[in-house]
Amino acid sequence: MLEVKDLHVTVEGSEILKGLTLTINAGEVHAIMGPNGAGKSTLSAVIAGKDGYEVTQGSITFEGQDVLEMEIEERARAGLLLGFQYPVEIPGVKNIYLLKAALNAKREAEGLGEIPAPEFMKLIKEKVASMKMDTSFLQRAVNEGFSGGEKKRNEILQMLVLEPRLAMLDEIDSGLDIDAMKVVADGVNSLRAEDRAILLVTHYQRLLDYIVPDRVHVLVDGRIVKSGDAALALELESRGYDWVQEESAA
Amino acid sequence: MSEDVKTFLDRLAERNAARGPEPTWIAARRQAGAARFEAMGFPHRRVEEWKYTDVRAIARGDFALASDAEFSPASAAALTLPIEAHRLTFVDGVFAPALSRLDELPEGVALMPLSAALEENHEAVGGPLGRLTGVEFSSFAALNTAFMEEGAVLRLAPGTVVEKPIVLQFLSRAGEQAVMSHPRILIQMAGRSEATVIEHHVGQEEAANFTNLVEEIILERGAMLTHYKLQEASLKDLHVASIHVEQARDSRYASCNLNLGGALVRNDLVAELNGQGAETQFNGLFYGQGRQHVDNHTLVNHNAPHTVSRENYKGILDDRAHGVFNGKVIVKRDSQKIEAEQSNANLLLSDRAEIDTKPELEIYADDVKCAHGATTGQLDEEAVFALRTRGLDEQTARGLLTLAFAGEVMEQVNLDVVAERVELAVAGKLPERFNLAGLVEAAVALNEE
Numbered sequence: 001m002l003e004v005k006d007l008h009v010t011v012e013g014s015e016i017l018k019g020l021t022l023t024i025n026a027g028e029v030h031a032i033m034g035p036n037g038a039g040k041s042t043l044s045a046v047i048a049g050k051d052g053y054e055v056t057q058g059s060i061t062f063e064g065q066d067v068l069e070m071e072i073e074e075r076a077r078a079g080l081l082l083g084f085q086y087p088v089e090i091p092g093v094k095n096i097y098l099l100k101a102a103l104n105a106k107r108e109a110e111g112l113g114e115i116p117a118p119e120f121m122k123l124i125k126e127k128v129a130s131m132k133m134d135t136s137f138l139q140r141a142v143n144e145g146f147s148g149g150e151k152k153r154n155e156i157l158q159m160l161v162l163e164p165r166l167a168m169l170d171e172i173d174s175g176l177d178i179d180a181m182k183v184v185a186d187g188v189n190s191l192r193a194e195d196r197a198i199l200l201v202t203h204y205q206r207l208l209d210y211i212v213p214d215r216v217h218v219l220v221d222g223r224i225v226k227s228g229d230a231a232l233a234l235e236l237e238s239r240g241y242d243w244v245q246e247e248s249a250a
Numbered sequence: 251m252s253e254d255v256k257t258f259l260d261r262l263a264e265r266n267a268a269r270g271p272e273p274t275w276i277a278a279r280r281q282a283g284a285a286r287f288e289a290m291g292f293p294h295r296r297v298e299e300w301k302y303t304d305v306r307a308i309a310r311g312d313f314a315l316a317s318d319a320e321f322s323p324a325s326a327a328a329l330t331l332p333i334e335a336h337r338l339t340f341v342d343g344v345f346a347p348a349l350s351r352l353d354e355l356p357e358g359v360a361l362m363p364l365s366a367a368l369e370e371n372h373e374a375v376g377g378p379l380g381r382l383t384g385v386e387f388s389s390f391a392a393l394n395t396a397f398m399e400e401g402a403v404l405r406l407a408p409g410t411v412v413e414k415p416i417v418l419q420f421l422s423r424a425g426e427q428a429v430m431s432h433p434r435i436l437i438q439m440a441g442r443s444e445a446t447v448i449e450h451h452v453g454q455e456e457a458a459n460f461t462n463l464v465e466e467i468i469l470e471r472g473a474m475l476t477h478y479k480l481q482e483a484s485l486k487d488l489h490v491a492s493i494h495v496e497q498a499r500d501s502r503y504a505s506c507n508l509n510l511g512g513a514l515v516r517n518d519l520v521a522e523l524n525g526q527g528a529e530t531q532f533n534g535l536f537y538g539q540g541r542q543h544v545d546n547h548t549l550v551n552h553n554a555p556h557t558v559s560r561e562n563y564k565g566i567l568d569d570r571a572h573g574v575f576n577g578k579v580i581v582k583r584d585s586q587k588i589e590a591e592q593s594n595a596n597l598l599l600s601d602r603a604e605i606d607t608k609p610e611l612e613i614y615a616d617d618v619k620c621a622h623g624a625t626t627g628q629l630d631e632e633a634v635f636a637l638r639t640r641g642l643d644e645q646t647a648r649g650l651l652t653l654a655f656a657g658e659v660m661e662q663v664n665l666d667v668v669a670e671r672v673e674l675a676v677a678g679k680l681p682e683r684f685n686l687a688g689l690v691e692a693a694v695a696l697n698e699e
Binding site for chain 1: 630631632633635636637638639640641642643644646650651653654655656657658
């Protein structure tokens with residue numbers, strides 16, 4: 001589904017990713033872990049198309065399409081969705097506007113018409129309830145004045161409505177208390193499907209107690225230095241990152 | 251006398267010749283207005299207050315006075331705000347009883363057309379009319395005084411709370427001959443009375459008339475008025491309004507000045523905070539497109555200590571539209587412990603749109619809390635990116651953010667019917683490339699559930 005090959009990315013003149021290679025297949029959940037500054041967030045930002053990241057070498061392909069050639073919104077419509085570590089507050093833009101505009105943009109790209117209003121209402125109410133949010137959220141401005149936990153729930157709510165092919169979640173666990181993390185994890189788990197992949201970017205192992213990954217990758221200094229199954233995350237939890245760094249340097 | 255001025259004074263002479271007998275005081279005031287207008291002429295751009303606003307479209311016009319208030323009830327109904335209200339309707343300045351609703355006025359409320367009040371030589375009129383907005387204020391105020399004969403008079407007895415809003419509706423007709431009207435609005439609210447007034451300017455799409463309003467609002471101790479001015483006249487209409495508010499101790503005035511229509515619009519809004527605890531709030535939104543020119547001049551006089559003013563104006567300008575904002579706050583020498591906040595933010599959607607914004611603070615007291623800021627700019631690019639990562643194309647993202655920019659003023663609007671009307675109007679005015687159709691309706695539908 002997603003193939004990243006030998007990716008080199010420079011931000012403001014310094015190289016952050018230094019030859020990253022990663023393959024994700026449909027139905028899989030991958031976790032990328034690593035110490036601060038390893039380039040974890042850079043990878044998802046580049047895939048989503050954020051400004052200021054220069055790809056100097058390598059490629060990103062999503063279902064055979066060259067991602068780097070696609071506009072930001074085309075990536076989203078193709079099913080590549082990024083859940084932000086720090087969701088932006090957008091004063092004045094109601095959640096319901098965002099959800100409806102986003103869903104219709106996706107449907108249009110798929111050759112479907114606009115979603116009929118009653119169907120849309122039914123859909124979002126159901127998804128809002130599943131994230132244990134109140135429908136009043138829909139009339140509130142996107143993320144404005146939301147607590148950290150509410151912002152993260154809102155990111156997952158968007159995923160549930162938009163049903164991406166590949167959901168990338170950047171530090172979705174940061175700033176969450178245990179109850180909020182369970183709600184978020186339940187939301188992510190409900191996204192698991194045969195034809196969908198999930199990429200979790202995280203610093204801590206605790207999220208992976210709730211969302212058990214198929215593959216775990218350790219990102220150190222711009223490269224994936226070790227990959228394994230869920231057991232690797234536990235090992236990182238008890239031993240830290242240093243041994244991986246030493247092992248890879250050796 | 252210049253030709254411009256003569257055209258208007260000739261119309262006035264015709265009108266005066268046709269009048270029946272009247273109390274002498276009103277004739278004398280009209281005369282004073284005419285004399286002052288003749289002496290001042292129309293303002294030119296060398297005058298600081300009119301530096302950015304060219305009124306030649308008015309001065310060079312030849313406007314008749316309407317002689318009837320005919321308007322098809324069906325098309326009037328389509329323009330009228332769908333809200334339960336006490337209502338006075340004027341068509342090109344002429345009172346339209348058939349389109350008004352003055353039954354069921356609660357006790358303590360006097361609401362009538364100015365013509366009726368003048369006929370009775372009503373006590374509510376003689377004293378205050380012209381006390382706040384004198385003929386010296388501007389040549390438009392003088393011109394209005396010279397022609398004054400119609401408008402709305404609202405008077406509330408002490409402690410009267412009017413539940414339903416009071417709608418003052420001004421309809422503008424399209425026709426071969428452009429017309430002018432010089433409405434006066436006089437509102438006197440006695441102690442602790444409360445009301446909501448919605449002033450609504452709207453009309454036929456091709457209307458190209460000139461409206462020259464003077465409004466005088468007197469709030470006695472503890473009175474509270476919420477005043478919406480929704481101006482969505484045709485894009486050819488010319489609109490000038492001078493609004494003066496006098497506030498006694500502990501009174502509250504909240505203005506929501508929403509300017510969507512008009513070819514040339516000039517509002518002067520002045521609040522005199524004369525008693526401790528008086529609070530005034532100016533909220534404004536203007537949207538200019540095509541070659542619209544929208545000028546808002548506001549002034550708050552903190553004449554007493556412990557008074558508060560908060561002002562927030564937002565402008566959106568597209569095409570070759572031109573916006574002007576001038577917000578002045580004057581704090582008198584003994585007006586300690588006052589609070590004054592002012593902000594004006596503008597969004598330019600086109601390279602050829604223009605805004606001239608100028609905050610002016612004059613502070614002669616030393617223990618005050620004042621803040622002001624003016625910004626003009628573009629949209630938050632991080633928000634544009636965030637929306638695009640959800641699949642919205644760039645133009646729709648920008649459209650939504652533009653609507654959101656206006657929305658911040660709409661949050662101050664407590665009447666859903668006004669807020670939705672303006673939101674739909676703004677969404678409808680945004681360039682088609684923004685592709686917002688259907689979005690706003692969704693939120694309105696959710697609200698209604």
